[in-house]
Amino acid sequence: MPYEPVILERIAKPQPDRLEGYRADSGYAATEKTVKDKTPEQLTDLVKSSGLRGRGGAGFPTGLKWTFIPKGHPGPIYLCVNADESEPCTYNNRILMEKDPHQVLEGIVLTCHAIRSRCAYFYIRYEYGDAYRTLQGAIDELYAAEILGKDSLGTGQPLDIFLHRGAGAYICGEETGLIESLEGKRAWPRIKPPFPAVEGAFQKPTIVNNVETLACVTQIVRRGVDWFKSMGVPPDPKNPRDAGSYGPKLYTLAGHVNKPVCVELPMGISMRELVEVHGGGVWKGRKAKSVNPGGLSMGFVDVNAPLKGEDGKTEYDIPLDFNGPGKVGCLGLGTAAITVVDDQTSMVDVLHNVCQFFSHESCGQCTPCREGTGWMLKIMDRMRRGLGRREDLDVLVDVADRMGIIPGTTICGLSDGAGWPVKTAIRKFRGEFEAAIKEGARSKYAKLQMAGMH
């Protein structure tokens, strides 16, 4: 039986963004009950027991994060909603905000109850103008309905949600970069600890949650923990630190697929099934060469490389849960944005595009990242012009290996994300890169002078 979407259930309805229709579909009913009947601790325990892990990229257990707020803190405590969705090829949060904003806003009301916050800042990237206006309309409806305002839901407590627009910087999706940007400063990520839950926005305890995570909170409260845990992948018994990959997930498809769409499926679908069935296969009757399994930062998969220990399977068959991409050397599931590269596309051009992005978006605070991303782009630019050198590939992998919080040389993970696609692409497609260097072929894109643009 095909999976019936829950999080995306309402997006095709007429005027799915309006409060009236949302309430007719039993919206806010469970929340009204929860804020009266459940203590913040009970609600936190519920979300904790659901196994929900953050959908923004890192996959940190959501309920556990909430418990890091210092006990008995007098407040204020803030919720920051991370809607700076800027990971290349990712657009699931945009769909939620544009089509079903109340599902997200209900998750905010619930989360604020759980963490005892009376104020949420909804940080949304500037490029999402339609989502911004849709959300503002929905928030206005909530104030009129007294779900927000001085006496939120009759609790006698105030609750506010303020939209805050970004200005086109990828780094604002890093939670402490987001907080700095919210505070009106340059979005330079902070050294951790202290983590935001202890000292975040305006030096107060702050929880930063992703948009899709908050939509999941709404559905967990409405449908229960058993529903959420009825799908997905349980923890790996061989890994005591694995928290499992439960629940539904929004996957976005992009690049050389016939149907670049956002689909909701139980966590753990195989990459092959996602692309070949839900994405309608590779465009123009071609075959896939490589897939990026979760936003550029996660690296690349070679769809033809055999999967170790699995007879007849290739890297194309990895499950898209929190552990799957890691089995083939990728950084993780990331944002679950799946981008397909067909067999007629040069990996030199693809990697140049990736390096161009990270070089442009490095915030410049840490030297290995600022310089590393710049030099990786310079090398890729030279290679794209047909002037690659034999040693370039080793230099690229060496640079990529040494930048990031995993080798311990930078403040935030942007740098790891910049290195991962470089080292995975070169390790998995080394033959193609070597041939390109030997041939000295000039890419058809080299004449466009893209590298000269700031």
Added chain:
Amino acid sequence: MGLLSEDLKSRIKAYLPRYPRKQAATLPALHLVHDEMRTVSNEAIVEIAEILELHPSEVHDAMTFYEFFKTGGENLGKNRLWVCRGLACFLRGSYELLDHCKSKLGVECGYTTADGKITLEFAECIGACDGAPACLVNDVHVMGVTPEKADALMTELRK
């Protein structure tokens, strides 16, 4: 006589109660000024800083980080046309599209047409990958932009 109108100043001040610190209204203030005046001049920075009780250098420091706001004598045209060059759009022809727009408009990225109607920009992934190659007109996505669609769009924006 200040540069910012009383109306603009009061719209900036309306943001202040939202935050425990006035500095947090920096981005909202910059957006308001930039949208209306099509640039954020040094004089405007000084006046924003006065409202937010900051040193002008603090506003300038935050503003220049984003490389989003026009300043230093540069002005935005009537419309800002961003062509996405993210991976999903690149794979579906956005480099060619950007080249097409540059030659049609006769300007490089970051510059405005002589009639002041369109400022052309490249964008990193704008999150419209289901409609690649995509553009952003001011802050609205335009999906599936073929060269023909781009021509029609540019004609419309120049009206």
